Amino acid sequence: NAGVTQTPKFRVLKTGQSMTLLCAQDMNHEYMYWYRQDPGMGLRLIHYSVGEGTTAKGEVPDGYNVSRLKKQNFLLGLESAAPSQTSVYFCASSYIGDGETQYFGPGTRLLVL
């Protein structure tokens, strides 16, 4: 099992460009999450999904969109990147949302110039 994988590992964008981050899991998990991690801030939830075809906003959703067309994939989109979106992005998944372990991917480092 690969667990949770993320693509790409690192990306540099110019302000205003768009991109999509891909998260894939092979553990048949229902729940998937996108977090961003900034120095001194810990992990902050951007969006999450409780199942295929469903998405919901987290703590810091502005400037991001997500889609969960297939159970194993969770996509995070930046329509018009801003320097404030420079961060490390982690995807996570869990079998059931409440009281269950979240398994994290290796992260995507994004730099917006």
Added chain:
Amino acid sequence: QQPVQSPQAVILREGEDAVINCSSSKALYSVHWYRQKHGEAPVFLMILLKGGEQKGHEKISASFNEKKQQSSLYLTASQLSYSGTYFCGTESSNDYKLSFGAGTTVTVRA
């Protein structure tokens, strides 16, 4: 609202003990603890559930005081491998989302 962790950082010698605290202003269903090594993903350590159930697989213990909405992680007889940043994630009842604290950086020296 993010839980508050303390201390922000701690330096230990091998074999010493440490306690990391996590406090929330909201009623909690569960508390999760993760450790992150520099440049890596967070790794699960333990879950403490309302009612006393615990799930974990490492030689690290924790407590959960539901009334005070607090949890503590106990690093006993620390090893070099315990170095990293520890995060608590709190889950309020029925919302399936974790709010993470800012982290506690632990450095264990030989």
